[in-house]
Amino acid sequence: MRAIGLKLVVVGFVVTQVLTQNVRAQQAPDVSQLVLPGGPVQTNLTPRIFGLGGDSQVVVQLVDAPLAVAHGKNAKQVGGKLSPAQQRDYLVQLGQKQDTLLAQIRNLRGRDLGKLSKALNAVVVTIAASQVPAVAALPGVRTVRQLHDYQLDLSETVPYIGATAVQNVGFNGAGVRVAVLDTGIDYTHKFFGGPGTAAAYTAAYGTTTADTRNTTTDGLFPTAKVVGGFDFVGERWPSGPLAPDPDPIDCGPSVIAAPCAGGHGTHVADIIAGNDGASHKGVAPGALLYAVKVCSAVSTSCSGLARPR
Numbered sequence: 571m572r573a574i575g576l577k578l579v580v581v582g583f584v585v586t587q588v589l590t591q592n593v594r595a596q597q598a599p600d601v602s603q604l605v606l607p608g609g610p611v612q613t614n615l616t617p618r619i620f621g622l623g624g625d626s627q628v629v630v631q632l633v634d635a636p637l638a639v640a641h642g643k644n645a646k647q648v649g650g651k652l653s654p655a656q657q658r659d660y661l662v663q664l665g666q667k668q669d670t671l672l673a674q675i676r677n678l679r680g681r682d683l684g685k686l687s688k689a690l691n692a693v694v695v696t697i698a699a700s701q702v703p704a705v706a707a708l709p710g711v712r713t714v715r716q717l718h719d720y721q722l723d724l725s726e727t728v729p730y731i732g733a734t735a736v737q738n739v740g741f742n743g744a745g746v747r748v749a750v751l752d753t754g755i756d757y758t759h760k761f762f763g764g765p766g767t768a769a770a771y772t773a774a775y776g777t778t779t780a781d782t783r784n785t786t787t788d789g790l791f792p793t794a795k796v797v798g799g800f801d802f803v804g805e806r807w808p809s810g811p812l813a814p815d816p817d818p819i820d821c822g823p824s825v826i827a828a829p830c831a832g833g834h835g836t837h838v839a840d841i842i843a844g845n846d847g848a849s850h851k852g853v854a855p856g857a858l859l860y861a862v863k864v865c866s867a868v869s870t871s872c873s874g875l876a877r878p879r
Contacts (some may be wrong), residue, residue: 626699627683627717632671632738634745636691637661667710668693674708725849727841731846733853743854747797751872752835754820754863757796759836761844761852762859764793768825775819779805779830779867781796785815799861808871818861821868829868832870835861 594862616777640649640660652660663688672682672693680697694717706714758774760766774790776783783807792798804813805821809829821832845855867871 599605624699625696626702627694628702628705629690629694629713629717630671630675630705630711631690631692631713631715632667633712634664634667634691634710636686637664637688664691671708671710675705678704680705708745726850728853731853734851737851737855742851743843743857746854746857747860748854748857749799749860749862750835750839750842751862751864752838753832753865753867754801754818754835755796755799755839755859755861756820756822756836757791757793757861758819759840761840761846761850762793763845764797771822771825774817775821775826777826779821779826784819784821785813785817787817791817791819795845796839796859796861799859799863801863801864803866803873805867807866807868809868809871812873818863820861820863831869832865832867835863835865835878 590752637652637657637660639866641652641657642648645651650657666683668685668687672695673841675693676680678697678701680695680701683694683696686692686694695705696730705711711830755762756764756765756771758770758773760763764770772783774783774788775781785801785829793879798815799818801815801818804810804814804815806813820834820836821830822836823830823833826832839859839861840852841856843859844850844852864874
């Protein structure tokens with residue numbers, strides 16, 4: 571793969587260490603003030619909960635503080651209250667109380683969807699709307715809120731971060747090249763200057779993850795927008811061996827059947843530099859892209875094969 575110029579901006583997965591790992595062992599802090607006192611607890615039900623019908627997805631917050639609060643404000647910068655071992659113990663305690671609550675919710679014919687404990691101490695469940703007040707009355711429950719779904723929309727995202735204002739004064743990313751280290755890019759998509767048709771995608775990717783068309787460029791790649799790239803992992807890893815090839819096309823799960831689990835790289839690239847020539851514009855619609863496929867097409871794993879050296 572050709573060397574990328576000085577203006578290359580590398581966009582990849584950034585792993586953020588939320589809790590510091592070098593806190594020295596210390597006496598267990600008094601975290602009793604982080605738990606609401608005993609006795610009746612006034613549970614907060616959001617008003618729209620009462621208008622729900624049928625089965626509802628709700629977030630049930632428990633009274634105990636999440637780990638981030640127990641560890642202390644600005645713990646990463648100034649050092650937290652809890653050692654790594656104490657953090658693990660605290661999470662175990664939260665988990666035990668969550669399990670107790672979930673057992674009670676199952677008795678109300680609820681079904682658990684997930685548990686949160688670091689930024690928020692809560693469980694997410696599906697339950698009949700008529701049973702929500704009963705959930706709110708369970709011991710240890712602080713709030714019950716409706717779980718909301720959201721849609722991806724660049725028309726709101728780009729103005730929100732101020733990118734539209736920058737574009738309006740003449741800066742659109744022209745002359746900048748961005749490498750997207752992710753699951754690849756669907757370079758046939760209309761937001762990257764491609765035909766945007768099912769036929770074009772099939773010609774480039776094929777019909778399954780085993781199709782050989784997704785291992786060769788076939789004269790379809792690179793394009794005027796996605797000007798270069800490489801596939802460092804292939805379509806089988808980590809279920810199979812790494813199989814690098816020159817075609818970094820993304821596996822689209824809406825088109826390709828399981829085990830296809832791609833699509834993330836295309837979405838990230840669209841946020842960065844998508845441009846349909848009309849109203850749909852990413853943050854830097856004039857930028858050019860490099861598709862560096864380092865993340866699996868069939869799982870959430872990403873290989874370190876292409877890490878900077």
